[in-house]
Amino acid sequence: MNEFIVLADEFTGLEYSWKKIGVADSNVDNVLTKNVDGYKYERMFEVADVRWWGVKGDGTDESTALNQMLLDIKTNKKVNEVAFYGLEKVVINSTLNIKRGDLIIDGKNCELSSTKDYDNIIFTIEATPIAGTEDFEYYNNINIKNFISGNSTTAQTFLKATSSHYLRITDCRFDGMKLGFDLKDCYFTKINAVYFHSVYQAFKFHDATNAFNVTNMKVHGAGIPSEISNTTTGGNISGCSFEDASGRLVLDRSFGINITGNYFEGYNENKVDSYIKLSLSARYENVAGINIAGNLFYTGAMQAIKLDKVVGISITGNFIGTLHAVNVSGNGDSTQRNINYSGNAWRYTPSQQVGLPISQSSEFIGDFDGGRGNISPEWNVPVIFTPQVFHGRFFEDGDHQFAATAMDASTTANYMTHTWQTNGKKTEAYLNGSINLLSKNFEAHDSFTVDFEPFGFGSTTGTLIIHNSIGKFAMFLWQRNINSVNKTGFFKEVVNELGVSVTHNNGSITFINGDTGQYLKAELKV
Numbered sequence: 001m002n003e004f005i006v007l008a009d010e011f012t013g014l015e016y017s018w019k020k021i022g023v024a025d026s027n028v029d030n031v032l033t034k035n036v037d038g039y040k041y042e043r044m045f046e047v048a049d050v051r052w053w054g055v056k057g058d059g060t061d062e063s064t065a066l067n068q069m070l071l072d073i074k075t076n077k078k079v080n081e082v083a084f085y086g087l088e089k090v091v092i093n094s095t096l097n098i099k100r101g102d103l104i105i106d107g108k109n110c111e112l113s114s115t116k117d118y119d120n121i122i123f124t125i126e127a128t129p130i131a132g133t134e135d136f137e138y139y140n141n142i143n144i145k146n147f148i149s150g151n152s153t154t155a156q157t158f159l160k161a162t163s164s165h166y167l168r169i170t171d172c173r174f175d176g177m178k179l180g181f182d183l184k185d186c187y188f189t190k191i192n193a194v195y196f197h198s199v200y201q202a203f204k205f206h207d208a209t210n211a212f213n214v215t216n217m218k219v220h221g222a223g224i225p226s227e228i229s230n231t232t233t234g235g236n237i238s239g240c241s242f243e244d245a246s247g248r249l250v251l252d253r254s255f256g257i258n259i260t261g262n263y264f265e266g267y268n269e270n271k272v273d274s275y276i277k278l279s280l281s282a283r284y285e286n287v288a289g290i291n292i293a294g295n296l297f298y299t300g301a302m303q304a305i306k307l308d309k310v311v312g313i314s315i316t317g318n319f320i321g322t323l324h325a326v327n328v329s330g331n332g333d334s335t336q337r338n339i340n341y342s343g344n345a346w347r348y349t350p351s352q353q354v355g356l357p358i359s360q361s362s363e364f365i366g367d368f369d370g371g372r373g374n375i376s377p378e379w380n381v382p383v384i385f386t387p388q389v390f391h392g393r394f395f396e397d398g399d400h401q402f403a404a405t406a407m408d409a410s411t412t413a414n415y416m417t418h419t420w421q422t423n424g425k426k427t428e429a430y431l432n433g434s435i436n437l438l439s440k441n442f443e444a445h446d447s448f449t450v451d452f453e454p455f456g457f458g459s460t461t462g463t464l465i466i467h468n469s470i471g472k473f474a475m476f477l478w479q480r481n482i483n484s485v486n487k488t489g490f491f492k493e494v495v496n497e498l499g500v501s502v503t504h505n506n507g508s509i510t511f512i513n514g515d516t517g518q519y520l521k522a523e524l525k526v
Helices: 063-072
Strands: 004-008 015-023 033-036 039-043 081-083 089-091 096-098 103-113 121-126 142-150 157-162 168-184 190-206 212-220 226-238 241-243 249-260 263-265 274-278 287-293 303-307 310-316 324-329 336-342 362-367 383-385 390-393 398-403 415-420 434-442 447-452 463-467 473-480 489-496 501-505 507-512 518-525
Touching: 004 033, 015 033, 063 096, 103 121, 121 142, 142 157, 274 287, 303 310, 434 447, 434 507, 489 501
Parallel strands: 081 103, 089 103, 096 121, 103 142, 121 157, 142 168, 157 168, 168 190, 190 212, 190 226, 212 226, 212 241, 226 249, 241 263, 249 274, 249 287, 274 303, 287 310, 303 324, 310 336, 324 362, 336 383, 362 390
Antiparallel strands: 004 015, 015 039, 033 039, 398 415, 434 518, 447 507, 463 473, 463 518, 473 489, 501 507
16 A cells, blocks of 8 residues: 655745655655655655745745756656746856756746846756667757846847757747747747847847747847857748847748748847848858748848849748848859749838838849859859849949850840949840830831840840830830741831831841921830
């Protein structure tokens, strides 16, 4: 028959039942087991209370007591949860090393922090080598929840974990901190209902931290972006709020990540470059398979998204209020392939604190073409931008190619060339399939020639529309010479209210006005 005794806890004064489990054993005489009158008794409980180990919350460093608690429960599988009952604030200036899995650590809204400005890691989870073998002991399925923690932006990391899978961090509030979570090689991590205020950096997921799920998180601070890097694959960031300079994301050497339904606001374009930056290192196409959809990119950043050396990027269904929506960056060796930008709403909204002039805004911007300036220099690779106006800055004078280079000696892929200048004058070039050919006043019987060479044997040249200033127009359809291997053809008149004629001479288009002087504007659909 089981025998029980009742003993009062020396720190809390509360009475607990103890169950006799055998003869006395001095090796296990601790908080969870006691030797009484020659017998060993086991404390009966559902949740272990950190106060049993003498944690008082009195402002002194209590790292020793808490590490003793973690040591005592390491092999005691009856303890699956420990809690900080009734403690308002606990100070630790040494790291708490979690050395077992299948564990819940419940802060019960207790503040757990290091001394102000003391740079310390609160929790670590790191695999331990098994003596005499090449194997490691891993600590999985850990849930840390209901903590409050805070420090300065130059001190304290809340959690650093390596190879800890099924990790959960939920329902926490952090007021000031250098780094929230540093996760390496952690699979199936879940972060939910976490608030970072005045944080320098919220999280770093790196070195195969895969299949993570970040939801209902808010980041607000003047620091640096959170990082996802080093072959990190498969993740979801959704329903989160990112504000100020630390409310940004950088993805480098990352693949298959979903970023949906989030809110971004930066306050100041002069310190917030991009809300989401894809690729930092020099590796070729090191960010791929990223879905950015249904987000609200609000005011206060130079651009919402910056691309460099990326492939397979989908940007759809977002509302964008930044100075520029997308920056296609490059240094001459950059590639941007298979990009789908569609169904987004862009309208620049100046930030309340700074707000650059709306005259500087444009939906797309390209920096530093490095003599090439190709959105996609690869062969026969689609880059879909619809609809948009492209604003190029820091480009050299001269022709710049968009889309694809020649496939072989006899054929070319579809491409468009256009000339602009850096002297302040700018000619419109719409990348949604149209080019403005001319806009000028014509005298009677006046003519004007525009350089033009059809693309891809002329198969992609489409409709030519000409307007005057009083609403009349003319329409011509391009007819390709099917039997010719040259890029030849002619414009067939469909409607002509203007009395103009159009001829194509291989390499140019000539416009000839009719009997009456008029202003004409011509646009070619391709």
